[in-house]
Amino acid sequence: xxxxxxxxxxxxxxxxxxxxxxxxxxxxxxxxxxxxxxxxxxxxxxxxxxxxxxxxxxxxxxxxxxxxxxxxxxxxxxxxxxxxxxxxxxxxxxxxxxxxxxxxxxxxxxxxxxxxxxxxxxxxxxxxxxxxxxxxxxxxxxxxxxxxxxxxxxxxxxxxxxxxxxxxxxxxxxxxxxxxxxxxxxxxxxxxxxxxxxxxxxxxxxxxxxxxxxxxxxxxxxxxxxxxxxxxxxxxxxxxxxxxxxxxxxxxxxxxxxxxxxxxxxxxxxxxxxxxxxxxxxxxxxxxxxxxxxxxxxxxxxxxxxxxxxxxxxxxxxxxxxxxxxxxxxxxxxxxxxxxxxxxxxxxxxxxxxxxxxxxxxxxxxxxx
Amino acid sequence: xxxxxxxxxxxxxxxxxxxxxxxxxxxxxxxxxxxxxxxxxxxxxxxxxxxxxxxxxxxxxxxxxxxxxxxxxxxxxxxxxxxxxxxxxxxxxxxxxxxxxxxxxxxxxxxxxxxxxxxxxxxxx
Numbered sequence: 001x002x003x004x005x006x007x008x009x010x011x012x013x014x015x016x017x018x019x020x021x022x023x024x025x026x027x028x029x030x031x032x033x034x035x036x037x038x039x040x041x042x043x044x045x046x047x048x049x050x051x052x053x054x055x056x057x058x059x060x061x062x063x064x065x066x067x068x069x070x071x072x073x074x075x076x077x078x079x080x081x082x083x084x085x086x087x088x089x090x091x092x093x094x095x096x097x098x099x100x101x102x103x104x105x106x107x108x109x110x111x112x113x114x115x116x117x118x119x120x121x122x123x124x125x126x127x128x129x130x131x132x133x134x135x136x137x138x139x140x141x142x143x144x145x146x147x148x149x150x151x152x153x154x155x156x157x158x159x160x161x162x163x164x165x166x167x168x169x170x171x172x173x174x175x176x177x178x179x180x181x182x183x184x185x186x187x188x189x190x191x192x193x194x195x196x197x198x199x200x201x202x203x204x205x206x207x208x209x210x211x212x213x214x215x216x217x218x219x220x221x222x223x224x225x226x227x228x229x230x231x232x233x234x235x236x237x238x239x240x241x242x243x244x245x246x247x248x249x250x251x252x253x254x255x256x257x258x259x260x261x262x263x264x265x266x267x268x269x270x271x272x273x274x275x276x277x278x279x280x281x282x283x284x285x286x287x288x289x290x291x292x293x294x295x296x297x298x299x300x301x302x303x304x305x306x307x308x309x310x311x312x313x314x315x316x317x318x319x320x321x322x323x324x325x326x327x328x329x330x331x332x333x334x335x336x337x338x339x340x341x342x343x344x345x346x347x348x349x350x351x352x353x354x355x356x357x358x359x360x361x362x363x364x365x366x367x368x369x
Numbered sequence: 370x371x372x373x374x375x376x377x378x379x380x381x382x383x384x385x386x387x388x389x390x391x392x393x394x395x396x397x398x399x400x401x402x403x404x405x406x407x408x409x410x411x412x413x414x415x416x417x418x419x420x421x422x423x424x425x426x427x428x429x430x431x432x433x434x435x436x437x438x439x440x441x442x443x444x445x446x447x448x449x450x451x452x453x454x455x456x457x458x459x460x461x462x463x464x465x466x467x468x469x470x471x472x473x474x475x476x477x478x479x480x481x482x483x484x485x486x487x488x489x490x491x492x493x494x
Contacts, residue, residue, distance in 0.1 A: 040428045041403035226402070226429050295406045295450075297426050320405040320428050327406075349408070349424065 011057035012147045012207035028120035030058040033224040040226035044322040051153035052223035060123030064114040066138035075133040078269040080260025086111040099274025100246035108175040147207030152197035159217040172367040181213035194235025194365045234321045236360025243316040251278035286338040289360035290329040297327040298346040305345040375486035382437045392465040401427040404456040409445040438476040440469040
């Protein structure tokens with residue numbers, strides 16, 4: 001196998017990952033830890049039981065400044081950005097002119113500016129697209145010199161609040177600036193695991209010291225991309241490139257809730273024509289949760305059939321849920337097969353595995369409300 | 370106990386009483402991570418050397434397990450269905466996958482011995 005590690009980027013925590021015994025793999029152009037010595041299963045379960053630290057510094061961070069920044073960002077997303085209050089964050093989609101999904105992202109209103117987090121694999125696409133849409137006087141500033149660290153789990157907020165008590169007062173999707181262990185940090189109460197927790201943006205040069213301070217807190221253990229993936233799938237959360245992409249629309253992806261109410265009267269976002277038509281008439285396919293019977297996982301790209309019948313869709317993410325203690329998947333199926341409980345067959349290595357459409361999340365969210 | 374031999378696909382083979390028992394190595398289970406499911410071949414199936422005959426699924430991914438030698442599958446480890454974690458806990462003993470009646474038992478001698486396999490693993494690191 002060719003050694004491509006020379007061309008991979010590293011996050012500011014690369015040395016820490018290696019010191020912790022992280023098994024580094026290529027992901028979105030970065031060398032990232034897929035797991036530590038504890039293993040994916042243990043890291044996953046620890047996150048659900050206590051607190052797990054994830055390095056997500058590969059993700060793209062940026063801010064938008066200038067008069068009318070929120071209205072400007074709305075040129076590339078159907079999210080309601082103008083209605084986002086200071087100190088609040090929101091999940092949204094960037095859409096294409098043809099109504100596909102360019103990326104999914106988080107936007108926070110920091111009062112004097114907007115703060116964005118986009119996917120690592122898409123930042124080279126997103127940031128130019130956003131920049132191209134901005135009017136004079138509104139500026140996009142990429143923040144490549146910042147690290148992003150997620151602390152997730154039922155003990156995460158209590159743990160980090162020992163260093164900055166004000167964090168405990170943030171509500172779900174609340175954002176604030178704090179000094180944590182001497183490091184200026186932007187903290188949002190959010191995550192990608194279905195658990196309570198925070199995502200913390202810190203200057204790259206302080207990232208390792210900051211991460212070490214968190215790892216020294218009781219109950220905190222590192223977790224890699226493997227656990228991050230099984231946690232987000234149990235939580236029913238989409239992974240860009242697997243579950244959503246430029247061919248899937250927000251309506252097909254069952255992400256209609258990310259479209260602001262006002263935006264559905266204005267119809268002035270990229271791809272609005274397709275979204276409007278699909279909301280009125282329905283889509284041919286829908287993203288659904290799928291529970292295979294038995295223990296065998298069905299992975300991404302597994303064909304989905306009606307029982308004994310024709311192909312009606314495909315799995316986009318699939319695996320084994322450590323907390324669910326069983327296999328789980330999400331994928332797209334023809335609309336007439338999308339109701340919860342509908343029987344399906346998953347064609348794994350030539351054998352049909354019985355499955356059913358199932359509600360998501362597979363493991364209930366435990367966000368702070 | 371007879372000598373254990375190894376393949377480049379990280380299976381081990383042990384011939385006892387004319388029957389070869391096959392599993393995956395400790396190195397392989399460690400690389401795979403927590404095993405959650407195994408798909409084992411049907412008893413009676415005729416297999417050729419290098420043929421994919423079983424699948425081992427970890428939390429993260431599915432991997433093929435190959436027949437190290439040609440022959441007929443005579444038994445599979447039914448206990449793995451209930452306890453796939455045995456593959457992680459005891460890969461070279463209780464975590465065996467299947468047993469083959471070899472078409473030619475001499476084929477096993479052509480596989481790597483323990484020292485050669487250890488050197489092979491080191492060369493892959």
